[in-house]
Amino acid sequence: MSSATGSAWSAEAGAGRLNQPAADARFWSGDYYNEGHSHEEIFDKVKEECGVFGVFGHPGASELAYFGLHALQHRGEESCGICTSEEGAFHYHRGMGLVKEVFDRDKLDGLVGDRAIGHVRYSTSGSSKLANAQPLVFKYRDGDLAVCTNGNIVNEPVIRRELEEQGSIFQTSSDTEVIAHLIARSPKDLVEAVKDAFARLIGGYAFLIMTKDRLIAACDPNGFRPLVLGRIGDAYVFASETCAFETIGAEYVRDVEPGELLVLDKNGLREERFAKMERRAICAMEYIYFARPDSDIYQTNLHSARKRMGQKLALEAFVDADIVTGVPDSSISAAIGYAEQTGIPYELGLIKNKYTGRTFIQPSQELREKGVKMKLSAVRRVVEGKRVVMIDDSIVRGTTSLRIVNMLREAGALEVHVRITSPPFMNPCYYGIDTPNPADLIANTKSVEEIRKAINADSLYFLTKEGLMDAVGGHEGEKNRGLCMSCFDHDYPTQVQFEQAKATSCSCD
Numbered sequence: 001m002s003s004a005t006g007s008a009w010s011a012e013a014g015a016g017r018l019n020q021p022a023a024d025a026r027f028w029s030g031d032y033y034n035e036g037h038s039h040e041e042i043f044d045k046v047k048e049e050c051g052v053f054g055v056f057g058h059p060g061a062s063e064l065a066y067f068g069l070h071a072l073q074h075r076g077e078e079s080c081g082i083c084t085s086e087e088g089a090f091h092y093h094r095g096m097g098l099v100k101e102v103f104d105r106d107k108l109d110g111l112v113g114d115r116a117i118g119h120v121r122y123s124t125s126g127s128s129k130l131a132n133a134q135p136l137v138f139k140y141r142d143g144d145l146a147v148c149t150n151g152n153i154v155n156e157p158v159i160r161r162e163l164e165e166q167g168s169i170f171q172t173s174s175d176t177e178v179i180a181h182l183i184a185r186s187p188k189d190l191v192e193a194v195k196d197a198f199a200r201l202i203g204g205y206a207f208l209i210m211t212k213d214r215l216i217a218a219c220d221p222n223g224f225r226p227l228v229l230g231r232i233g234d235a236y237v238f239a240s241e242t243c244a245f246e247t248i249g250a251e252y253v254r255d256v257e258p259g260e261l262l263v264l265d266k267n268g269l270r271e272e273r274f275a276k277m278e279r280r281a282i283c284a285m286e287y288i289y290f291a292r293p294d295s296d297i298y299q300t301n302l303h304s305a306r307k308r309m310g311q312k313l314a315l316e317a318f319v320d321a322d323i324v325t326g327v328p329d330s331s332i333s334a335a336i337g338y339a340e341q342t343g344i345p346y347e348l349g350l351i352k353n354k355y356t357g358r359t360f361i362q363p364s365q366e367l368r369e370k371g372v373k374m375k376l377s378a379v380r381r382v383v384e385g386k387r388v389v390m391i392d393d394s395i396v397r398g399t400t401s402l403r404i405v406n407m408l409r410e411a412g413a414l415e416v417h418v419r420i421t422s423p424p425f426m427n428p429c430y431y432g433i434d435t436p437n438p439a440d441l442i443a444n445t446k447s448v449e450e451i452r453k454a455i456n457a458d459s460l461y462f463l464t465k466e467g468l469m470d471a472v473g474g475h476e477g478e479k480n481r482g483l484c485m486s487c488f489d490h491d492y493p494t495q496v497q498f499e500q501a502k503a504t505s506c507s508c509d
């Protein structure tokens with residue numbers, strides 16, 4: 001095993017151990033809180049996205065949606081909703097919070113019908129409020145229409161403005177609403193109207209659309225967001241991730257292809273297209289971080305892919321150490337891979353408190369100042385006196401790494417070497433991930449050596465794009481072998497400048 005040298009994405013401390021005070025001393029002193037910043041702002045980072053779930057032809061549609069959404073909860077915790085259809089009559093319930101908080105037996109019993117679409121949300125377009133919770137439900141000339149999406153429509157501000165100028169009145173500030181308007185205004189048959197509407201969109205999205213007699217699923221022409229089709233008995237199901245199928249006992253059939261439109265009605269399943277596949281650009285962060293390890297994307301299991309990322313990291317940046325530890329939960333798989341490849345034992349050096357949600361009540365000022373300790377703790381007896389390799393999936397603002405490195409040192413680690421299973425995250429995402437302001441992305445303003453110093457690590461290494469692509473498997477013969485990596489390389493697969501119009505075109509929140 002050789003150690004990597006000369007990579008633009010690696011840095012090592014000079015001779016001797018780093019014992020400088022935490023670079024982010026204001027965090028530790030509690031200044032941010034004292035200045036009135038909320039916990040959410042302080043901990044603001046790349047947020048997950050959204051999850052969609054659909055059922056067609058099952059008497060227990062709302063229950064399946066409930067369990068499916070519960071399995072997809074990691075994709076969005078702000079709000080959720082389920083809309084069912086019973087012979088053309090729609091029933092729906094939406095609320096702010098987690099699936100288990102928003103729904104109970106009574107609510108589910110009220111959601112009758114043999115078809116449903118459901119959603120868990122992290123907002124990317126339009127603020128986090130009930131009006132923007134999905135599925136969005138409308139009445140149009142042919143009856144009820146419900147829509148939900150995972151993703152982001154880059155040119156939504158332009159379409160919204162155009163529609164407003166033609167008289168449309170929007171009920172929400174969500175980008176998802178434009179598709180409903182485009183469909184409703186078209187004189188064509190539903191499927192043709194939906195195809196025309198999608199043809200107008202630029203961005204990354206996985207949509208589910210339900211009308212009185214149809215359920216339609218569609219993915220953008222680049223395939224940024226995952227969407228899978230499954231079967232349970234005679235019924236069809238759709239989900240953002242296959243883990244939802246495991247939960248409800250459905251069988252995976254296939255992934256929905258970029259530019260594809262699947263239509264379910266009384267005649268069964270029809271496979272159509274609204275666009276030819278553009279460059280395939282599946283979100284690399286799905287493989288690195290967002291999706292659950294027990295899910296598969298294009299039949300690649302996420303735990304296995306992450307393990308390979310860890311193995312690649314070991315090959316690219318070996319460091320002599322006593323133990324390898326992963327930052328729970330998302331980096332455990334990669335840490336196992338790094339340990340397997342190097343022969344350095346994998347240890348549980350860090351523990352995550354599973355009861356820490358995003359919106360926990362802030363207790364005393366003293367505890368708030370040590371906020372991170374509510375989420376993660378170092379296992380002193382495991383790390384004390386050890387040289388530790390710490391694997392994480394990403395460094396966004398750098399706050400997590402800094403806190404964890406310092407926590408490991410406080411627990412007695414002799415050295416802390418940080419290995420990251422993604423390239424430096426330096427550009428914003430326009431395709432359904434809520435990223436901090438580019439100026440707050442640490443890799444946007446700092447070199448790898450500067451980041452290493454800022455997070456107080458003995459060495460730091462980011463997996464190369466090539467290592468990442470090999471680990472994922474990719475799709476031979478296509479540019480980037482089928483992954484979007486724009487947040488690492490700024491090579492956006494679609495136009496993105498519309499996004500900038502947002503601030504000026506839409507005054508709503």
Ligand SMILES: O=P(O)(O)OC[C@H]1O[C@H](OP(=O)(O)OP(=O)(O)O)[C@H](O)[C@@H]1O
Nearest residue numbers: 045328329330394395396397398399400
């Ligand atoms: O550099 P930062 O801005 O701190 O962000 C990076 C961290 O954020 C994510 O973890 P997070 O704590 O959000 O959740 P997780 O428990 O799902 O990994 C990610 O896994 C990194 O650990």
Ligand SMILES: NC(=O)CC[C@H](N)C(=O)O
Nearest residue numbers: 049050123124125150151
């Ligand atoms: N994270 C997402 O996929 C968000 C979907 C949609 N853009 C919204 O904000 O509601």
Ligand code: SF4
Nearest residue numbers: 283284429484486487
């Ligand atoms: S820019 Fe990054 S987070 Fe956004 S879709 Fe591409 S890889 Fe995923």
Ligand SMILES: [Mg+2]
Nearest residue numbers: 327328329330
């Ligand atoms: Mg993490």
